[in-house]
Amino acid sequence: MWQKLKDFSKKDPLIFTLILAVVLVVGGFGSIQMMHATSTAEFCKTCHPKEAVEVRGEYYSFKRGIHSEAGVSCLDCHGAPGIDGYLNAHVVAGMRSLYHEIFTSEEQVIKDLTKFATDPKAAEHAASLESCVFCHSDDFNKKMRRDKVIKVLGEFRFIDDVKNPEFREKFGRPDIMTEGPIGVNPDHLKHYKAGVTCFDCHLGIGHAGVKNHKPKMETCFKCHDENRNVAKVPANDNCAQCHTMQKGNQQGTYAKTVKGDKWYMADLNCTDCHADAFTLPTPETCAGCHDASYADIMKDIQSTYKQKLAQAQAVRDKYAAQTKGMPAAKLAIYNEMKNILRVLENDGSKGVHNPEYFDLMFDKVPELATAIDTWKPEEKKAEAPVQAKAAEEPKKEAAKPAGPVNSADDMAMLEGSETINLAERHVPAPTKPAVIFDHKGHAERVACADCHSEPGVLKFEITEVKGSKNVFHDELCIKCHKERKVKASCNTCHKK
Template sequence: MWQKLKNFSRKDPLIFVLAIIVIVVGATFGGLEAMHMTSTDTFCKTCHAEQRVGVRGEHFTWDKNIHSKADVSCLDCHGDPGIIGYLDAHVIAGTKSLLYQIFVSEEKIVELLTHAATDPVAAEHAAPDSACLFCHSDDVNQKLRREKLISVGIHFRNIDEVKNPTYRTSYGLASITGEPVTKGVEPNHAKHISAGLLCTNCHIGVAHGGELYNKPKMQTCFDCHDTVREKVQTVPANEDCAACHTMQKGLQEGTYVKGVDEMRWYMADLSCSDCHDSAFERPNSDKCVMCHDDSYASIMTDTQEAFAERLAEVKGKYAQLFSEREDMPMGKRALFNEYARIIRIAEMDGSKGVHNPDYLDALFTRALELTEAIDTWTAPVAEEAAAPMVQKAAAEEAPAAPAFAGNPAELMEIASAMEIINIAEKYVPEPTKPAVNFEHLAHAQKMACTECHSDPESGVLKFEVGEIKGMKNDFHEKLCIDCHTKQRVKKTCNTCHK
């Protein structure tokens, strides 16, 4: 046969060379197509197809996770970034997995997969830290792109297209090795990584827990901190909740989200342990009535029910917008990322609104404003970009609106003499909330005294004040809340009870 090929090559060398080129090109094309076909999550599903959480259900759990929603597929995580990492994961590890399927018993395979899903070191071997940090850290992404051959012009998997900070900011994410995480616990990733921890030490099962988001277990933190605390003095005490739970503290203080007016809660200075007897059990209404009157039990329930309704309302368009985000222009996508962040914060607030009801309500209002802004978004042009500045200048030049002029001078003198009235001093000697310091003069400048008083000169109100206790009292129902609602005044509990 070799002699025939030799004779053919001598007889028709051009045709021989062309034949060799066709064979090489065909083999290369066929090989690349085979690699593409066997690199998809659908191919992986062939062996990991069970519809449950656990071994053999890896495709099922991945499909429920945020990684799948962001088009992060199996080989994006199960292999180092770059061509060498891809070939190692696809060819070497893939061939090994195929041989196991043929020659190893199901019991042994289940044992190995269980070990990889429960042991942090084995899990990191299956899904290396370099893959996690390539997407979630600017520093690591840029370092690996300098040191490795990432692409040869052929698209094999999504991770090799990732260039930070562009990629992560398109999702509204922080660079975890250089910035604080902006949702939930702030663990200081850089410090943990420099201490030698693997991503899987905390995020075991990050894509295979059967949930949209992976939440590290607090017991994992406690166990590790208890072990190293004697050697590392900076490790926070387990009872120092706010050291790590910065989101919950920020919500309680009403300062967590930029672009939303701060609303300091009247109980913002409470420590976590004032309500939480255990780090692993949330308090119920029984805890409320230990300090407050019985009406607070229903307040807590009502607050959480209202929170659930509003969360469902603002999430109404989330799935649709998330599916559209890849095609959104950057300006529109920035609005979506802000909207998505507010939803994520609300979902992670374990109190379901109780930490700061008014502030969370303001976040929901902001989320709805963002959905409207997304729906009406148009690409800015030079004239449109200049419009806000023109409007601002006009507003600065416009004269201030005149004060209300309906009250006679003698009543305004009384209002001036009693500019601020402490309601508690007269009606509630032992208030359960901070006393309301009523801005008497400010109200008299905006509205008629007869709106509240039947006899303004003597200070007699239009109603007889009964017991001032809990939410349902005459001041709330006959004056403040009803008037604020009619006048569309954006006031919150914190505005008056401060």
């Protein structure tokens, strides 16, 4: 056979060379196509076909996670970034998996897959830690792209084209090594330098079968307790060290684009309300320090919060379905909305930690929805000459002084009631500091008819004033404050 080929190559070297070239091209093309075909998550389903969140159901559980939603596939996580990581995962590990599928008992395969899913050290051999930081960190991404050959002869994986910060900003995600995620901020960089791996805390994140799989607090406590004498780690009762979101919400500053007021109880210690790290306060907890009306206040706040959250989530989900191909500037508006929803969804107090601040966040959602709907790409205009621009600018008229809101006769009727102690008039046994209503100050800015049907008579009947559900809150003060964008926190009116 070989002799015949040698003879043929000598007899017709040109034809032989052409045939050899065709064979190499066709073979190479076929090999590349085969690599592409076997690099998909759907191909992995061949050996992981179960439709359940369990061993052999890895495809099913993965498709229900946030990574699949972002376009990530199996080999993006199970192989390190770079062509070497791809070949190692696809060829070397792939051949090993094929061997086990053919020659290893099903019982042993199940045992091995279970170990990968439950043992952090074993998981390091099944998935790549480098892929995590490659996608979620800017510095690691740039370093690996500089030091590795990422792709050859085209793109084989989604991860090949991941460039930060553009990639993570597309999804509204923070750089985990410098910013920290919304919610609990564990200081990933400090943990990384201490030798803690992604799998130590996030084991199962790819195959949990849910969109947002978070580490359990028990994991944090267990590790911190084990290393208490080895490294300087926060005490388990140092809540604010990691729970930065709760503190930020109480200060009215956490959401980057929503600024509010400090909650009047923000200076309390966590342990004043939380019996321990795993026990949430109940309405009865409030009543234990205050009176029974505070239990109703907590119930009202949380009930309203849940209703508003459901409405905001529906708005977010509507636009989530439209993000594919959305222009970057428009997508940034959606990501702002999505991040506000993340804050709202992660607040375990369900609004209690700063009700007025959360209301501002809820109000921001429809504003952003309108911004998305009305968004238009900016049109580049040629710069007009200075003289022409000056001619186009309309002349500004001098501001006219605003006239009085109420007549002189109306203002005269205020004599003797410039300020009113509302508790003395309407609340026999107040549980909060009495509201000293600045009657004159309001009359200088608000029309009498906004509150009064006739002089001395309020438009709303004042019945029992107890808890947060009363006429002053629902119809008069808070409603008006929100409409006019005036501070509406408790201590705005109930001053100590």
